[in-house]
Amino acid sequence: MDSIKAVRIDKWLWVARFFKTRSLASAAIDAGHVHLNKERIKPARTVKLGDQLRIHTEQGEFEVVVIGISEQRGPATAARLLYSESLASQQKRQYEREARQLAPRFEHPSGEGRPSKKWRRQLHEFERKNNGEI
Template sequence: MTTESVRIDKWLWAARFFKTRSLATDAVDGGKVKLNGERVKPARGVKPGDRLEIDNGATEWEVVVTGLADKRGSATIAQGLYTETENSIAERQRKAEQRKLFREPGEAIKGRPTKRDRRQLDRF
């Protein structure tokens, strides 16, 4: 644990939102991470009480920083570094439910599609 603030890319990596620090840096540079509603650079420091909006490709999170770390630890330690907002939890659950109910259009087709199957897919 450190004292006052930690680089945002290090914190995202330590909190296990991204698998590598370079992925976290690229996400911050690309505008996928917002600190208190605004885009920042990877060297920007985060401190307890800051609100982060994180899009790691698979899911979107809105969290409040509760702890600081610049080294990656276990998942239980990482979960103690933030608390997720109620809106974020509800939105993630809603999207997970949509993914569960979504049926892939070509799921019924086994193997390579026949000429007839391909024509049906084109009509769809």
């Protein structure tokens, strides 16, 4: 891990287990979901020790500092040793997770077709409550 000085950012994100595949990591970088030292980057950019990354994934937004570099993907415990996440980032993700869990959800029971009378009443009730709060 110490003999390597730099590695491509898409490979590092895959090794650090932020994304399942390198192609998903490259797509996220191209979409602007990854910033290196507050700059938008390309997948071929190299990451070095001490670089600051802001990574937006399905699990939330991570603000990490690179403390290790590897070219081989290993277990999750080894992947966590490659970066250190700031406390503020951890708290922000926890707050967003709790907010998503507490947010009201309204889903159609079957997911298809016209709403039933009961479902329509629930929908109107839901809309009436939310329009009053806005």
